[in-house]
Amino acid sequence: MSARDTEANVEAALKSGRTTFMGIELLTGSGTLVPRAETELLGRAAVAAVRERCAPDGTARVIDMCCGSGNLACAIASLVPGARVWACDLTPSSVETARRNIEHLGLGARVTAFEGDLFAPLTGLGLEGSVDMVVCNPPYISTGRLAKDRASLLTHEPREAFDGGPYGLSIHQRVLKEAQPFLKPGGALLFEVGDGQARQVSLLFERARVYEGVRLLEDAGGHARAIAAKLKGT
Amino acid sequence: MEMEGRIRQFITGNFYVADASALTADTSLLDSGIVDSTGVLEIIAFLEGEIGINVADEEMTPDNLDSIGKIAHFVARKKS
Numbered sequence: 001m002s003a004r005d006t007e008a009n010v011e012a013a014l015k016s017g018r019t020t021f022m023g024i025e026l027l028t029g030s031g032t033l034v035p036r037a038e039t040e041l042l043g044r045a046a047v048a049a050v051r052e053r054c055a056p057d058g059t060a061r062v063i064d065m066c067c068g069s070g071n072l073a074c075a076i077a078s079l080v081p082g083a084r085v086w087a088c089d090l091t092p093s094s095v096e097t098a099r100r101n102i103e104h105l106g107l108g109a110r111v112t113a114f115e116g117d118l119f120a121p122l123t124g125l126g127l128e129g130s131v132d133m134v135v136c137n138p139p140y141i142s143t144g145r146l147a148k149d150r151a152s153l154l155t156h157e158p159r160e161a162f163d164g165g166p167y168g169l170s171i172h173q174r175v176l177k178e179a180q181p182f183l184k185p186g187g188a189l190l191f192e193v194g195d196g197q198a199r200q201v202s203l204l205f206e207r208a209r210v211y212e213g214v215r216l217l218e219d220a221g222g223h224a225r226a227i228a229a230k231l232k233g234t
Numbered sequence: 235m236e237m238e239g240r241i242r243q244f245i246t247g248n249f250y251v252a253d254a255s256a257l258t259a260d261t262s263l264l265d266s267g268i269v270d271s272t273g274v275l276e277i278i279a280f281l282e283g284e285i286g287i288n289v290a291d292e293e294m295t296p297d298n299l300d301s302i303g304k305i306a307h308f309v310a311r312k313k314s
Contacts, residue, residue, distance in 0.1 A: 144265065200272060207278075
């Protein structure tokens with residue numbers, strides 16, 4: 001999809017107040033990233049990773065980091081009935097939209113949205129060492145590109161949804177480190193990555209030294225747009 | 235070869251540099267589009283593999299890496 005088509009879709013979704021992601025209807029909100037169709041690649045991989053890790057009673061624990069409108073959290077909870085999801089975002093407007101979606105979809109018993117800096121709001125909840133999967137669609141555009149060729153992204157949506165620091169990798173780096181205490185051994189960590197960024201994020205996984213089985217996930221055009229690995233020590 | 239020369243050789247040999255003669259020790263690698271999220275880890279791999287320093291995640295910043303001169307200073311600090 002061209003950048004112009006994406007911008008038109010974003011405008012239409014914000015105007016109507018609704019959009020569709022992985023077959024579920026979601027509400028949109030100002031100051032919140034509108035879910036992109038390309039993120040369904042990450043969503044499908046996340047659903048598969050959770051299903052592989054469900055306990056015999058069908059339950060699984062999931063963290064959706066940088067949840068935006070709650071699209072991944074709600075899709076996973078909708079498609080995996082035993083999933084319990086903790087969703088987090090830095091921006092109050094996104095958390096408000098995520099909470100509206102959780103209510104809209106009747107998922108309040110299994111999905112909770114928190115506001116704060118990455119994993120900070122999840123400390124003290126007893127989640128450490130017990131999470132089956134962390135999924136994250138982080139901001140991954142470099143600050144410099146947001147000032148230049150990708151500046152149009154900021155027309156309708158907040159900077160926090162896109163700005164991944166000077167190299168576009170700052171949030172990936174932090175999540176790689178901060179997810180570790182929460183994941184079970186063998187627990188999965190999945191990211192969306194920018195086009196052309198997969199090799200760099202793959203190197204970040206290697207540098208962290210605690211993950212294994214790094215897999216690049218390609219879209220229909222053969223571009224690696226998501227990456228998955230698991231914490232060592234199955 | 236002195237450090238700035240080795241760094242320059244690595245950058246011009248591994249990244250697209252439209253005009254190598256215009257690449258000074260102070261040229262911003264980000265602003266000039268030579269290094270973005272698709273290249274910074276290559277610089278880190280070079281520094282760790284060829285130069286022999288360890289680079290922590292929190293050191294992966296433009297202050298340390300955004301020009302040949304800054305990289306050379308960073309290496310000198312790490313080796314001192």
